[in-house]
Amino acid sequence: xxRFPLPRHLALAALLSLGAGPAVxxxxxxxNEKDDNLSVIDLDRLEVVDTIAVGKRPRGLALSSDRRLLxxxxxxxxxxxxxxxxxxxxxxxxxxxEDPEQFALHPNDRWLFIANEDDALATVVDTRSRQVLAQIDxxxxxxxxxxxxxxxxxxxxxxxxxxxxxxDVESLALVDNTLVDQRPRDLVFNADGSLLWVSAEIGGxxxxxxxxxxxxxxxxxxxxxGVHPDKVQPVGVELTDDGRYAFVxxxxxxxxAIVDARSYEVLDYLLVGRRAWHMAFDTDQRRxxxxxxxxxxxxxIDIAERKVTKTLRVGRFxxxxxxxx
Amino acid sequence: xxxxxxxxxxxxxxxxxxxxxxxxxxxxFSALVRPLLWLVVFAAGFRAVLGVSIMAPYDTYILxxxxxxxxxxxxxxxxxxxxxxLSMVYDREMGSMKVLLMSPLPRxxxxxxxxxxxxxxxxxxxxxxxxxxxxxxxxxxAMGLLTALPALLLVAMMLxxxxxxxxxxxxxxxxxxxxxxxxxxxxxxxxSALYPLWKMREAGPWLYWxxxxxxxxxxxxxxxxxxxxxxxxxxxxxxxxxxxxxALLAVLTFDPRxxxxxxxxxx
Numbered sequence: 001x002x003r004f005p006l007p008r009h010l011a012l013a014a015l016l017s018l019g020a021g022p023a024v025x026x027x028x029x030x031x032n033e034k035d036d037n038l039s040v041i042d043l044d045r046l047e048v049v050d051t052i053a054v055g056k057r058p059r060g061l062a063l064s065s066d067r068r069l070l071x072x073x074x075x076x077x078x079x080x081x082x083x084x085x086x087x088x089x090x091x092x093x094x095x096x097x098e099d100p101e102q103f104a105l106h107p108n109d110r111w112l113f114i115a116n117e118d119d120a121l122a123t124v125v126d127t128r129s130r131q132v133l134a135q136i137d138x139x140x141x142x143x144x145x146x147x148x149x150x151x152x153x154x155x156x157x158x159x160x161x162x163x164x165x166x167x168d169v170e171s172l173a174l175v176d177n178t179l180v181d182q183r184p185r186d187l188v189f190n191a192d193g194s195l196l197w198v199s200a201e202i203g204g205x206x207x208x209x210x211x212x213x214x215x216x217x218x219x220x221x222x223x224x225x226g227v228h229p230d231k232v233q234p235v236g237v238e239l240t241d242d243g244r245y246a247f248v249x250x251x252x253x254x255x256x257a258i259v260d261a262r263s264y265e266v267l268d269y270l271l272v273g274r275r276a277w278h279m280a281f282d283t284d285q286r287r288x289x290x291x292x293x294x295x296x297x298x299x300x301i302d303i304a305e306r307k308v309t310k311t312l313r314v315g316r317f318x319x320x321x322x323x324x325x
Numbered sequence: 326x327x328x329x330x331x332x333x334x335x336x337x338x339x340x341x342x343x344x345x346x347x348x349x350x351x352x353x354f355s356a357l358v359r360p361l362l363w364l365v366v367f368a369a370g371f372r373a374v375l376g377v378s379i380m381a382p383y384d385t386y387i388l389x390x391x392x393x394x395x396x397x398x399x400x401x402x403x404x405x406x407x408x409x410x411l412s413m414v415y416d417r418e419m420g421s422m423k424v425l426l427m428s429p430l431p432r433x434x435x436x437x438x439x440x441x442x443x444x445x446x447x448x449x450x451x452x453x454x455x456x457x458x459x460x461x462x463x464x465x466x467a468m469g470l471l472t473a474l475p476a477l478l479l480v481a482m483m484l485x486x487x488x489x490x491x492x493x494x495x496x497x498x499x500x501x502x503x504x505x506x507x508x509x510x511x512x513x514x515x516x517s518a519l520y521p522l523w524k525m526r527e528a529g530p531w532l533y534w535x536x537x538x539x540x541x542x543x544x545x546x547x548x549x550x551x552x553x554x555x556x557x558x559x560x561x562x563x564x565x566x567x568x569x570x571x572a573l574l575a576v577l578t579f580d581p582r583x584x585x586x587x588x589x590x591x592x
Contacts, residue, residue: 029488048466199582225369226369226370254386271385271386271387271388272385272386297379299385299386300385308386309383309385310384310385311379311384311386
């Protein structure tokens with residue numbers, strides 16, 4: 001799941017539009033893979049305040065650009081559900097293809113690019129007409145999905161083929177592949193869309209790919225004192241909007257790496273729960289939330305302090321997380 | 326006796342203990358090296374062992390080094406408390422205890438001044454250790470270093486009084502080896518200093534029971550919570566009560582002539 005940064009003036013306008021009404025806390029929505037529900041966390045109080053039942057095995061999450069709708073990959077229900085965040089009710093379902101795992105919403109706020117893990121396909125769905133626009137053959141076990149900030153490229157990783165697949169959004173056709181390390185998972189564009197960061201779970205690396213040439217410019221490796229290298233399995237990647245930091249969730253190493261996004265130097269490793277998976281920033285990017293699948297909790301990182309300040313229990317096997325203001 | 330006389334006595338005993346501490350630099354370094362070895366060598370091997378459960382006072386997962394630090398602070402207090410008792414036996418054998426007891430002030434006050442002086446010297450060593458640990462990356466909340474101070478002082482007093490009580494039962498300096506084997510090691514290892522109590526419960530109910538009722542465990546937990554700006558009520562009550570009991574028993578059983586009595590004729 002990728003979060004598209006909301007321009008600051010829009011965020012301010014959204015805040016002002018709250019008027020004299022009661023202050024609304026930032027909320028985080030966490031998909032609990034084994035509980036078939038979402039945990040809702042109040043980020044002011046850092047408490048779970050609600051649980052929303054959804055389809056079977058919810059994994060990837062994505063917000064509409066107005067943050068009113070939440071798209072949920074209900075993998076074992078073979079559908080993408082659309083949740084109205086105001087009423088917390090499922091509005092309808094989208095045809096997603098089989099076993100949707102991760103997806104990305106195009107900046108046009110209409111097209112959803114979905115990775116169908118079991119079918120080696122990427123499905124493109126129009127969220128308004130609820131029609132499948134295209135199904136594109138990609139590598140075996142497609143996993144991560146992202147759309148470039150300018151909306152011209154969609155990219156997808158395939159876990160078994162070990163590739164990044166480049167999809168031209170205009171023609172909805174596969175145009176290129178880039179070989180990366182073993183079992184690529186998550187991918188994320190930097191703010192200007194010039195670089196693509198791709199994690200490789202078994203390879204233990206993050207490749208930074210130059211989007212223009214589609215070649216790897218740099219490869220990050222991780223070494224945590226006291227942790228066996230085999231356990232260092234990068235999955236989730238998040239970049240701050242100011243271009244300063246990258247955060248990489250290192251799976252069963254139970255750590256999140258903080259990387260200087262300019263020099264590519266690993267600055268620190270922070271201990272979180274077991275199997276650190278996906279992450280999301282809060283609205284002002286002061287905190288980062290990390291889902292810890294095996295320990296069933298979410299860790300909160302203070303970015304300025306570079307410290308984990310709190311870990312709170314959610315459901316079983318939390319997978320993805322998104323934040324609404 | 327005026328309050329000034331009491332204060333004068335306290336300052337005098339404190340100054341003597343401080344001078345002894347300063348002159349014995351090896352003692353200071355050994356007091357530092359011991360917990361640092363545990364922190365840097367022992368804990369490093371177990372770095373990733375914990376982090377499987379969140380427990381108070383920690384809000385998130387912690388490295389083993391972070392867990393073990395309060396226990397190592399208390400280890401300094403424990404060894405110093407017991408070394409204090411060693412010095413009491415030594416003073417008795419050398420006769421310098423007589424000089425102290427010539428003071429017209431009440432004997433219990435003199436003894437507690439001695440325990441307090443040892444405790445204050447211990448605190449200097451604990452904060453030196455915490456300073457090095459901070460540089461090593463063990464960084465509790467800055468305010469916690471302040472809130473831990475009264476907890477550390479109370480635990481130092483508790484262990485000092487226990488040391489004094491034990492010293493009353495030791496006839497000769499050589500017997501101190503027994504204190505090491507039968508007091509310091511069981512107190513330290515059968516506590517929550519190295520492993521959390523829930524881990525001990527997994528190991529066995531008897532082990533857990535012993536650890537849970539160990540006075541040292543109460544001291545470690547009091548310091549652990551205080552270091553994270555929290556008050557642990559039950560450990561506080563235990564430590565206060567045990568300090569009073571140990572102090573009372575130590576004063577009642579104190580016999581300054583004991584060492585001299587047992588000295589062989591002609592020695």
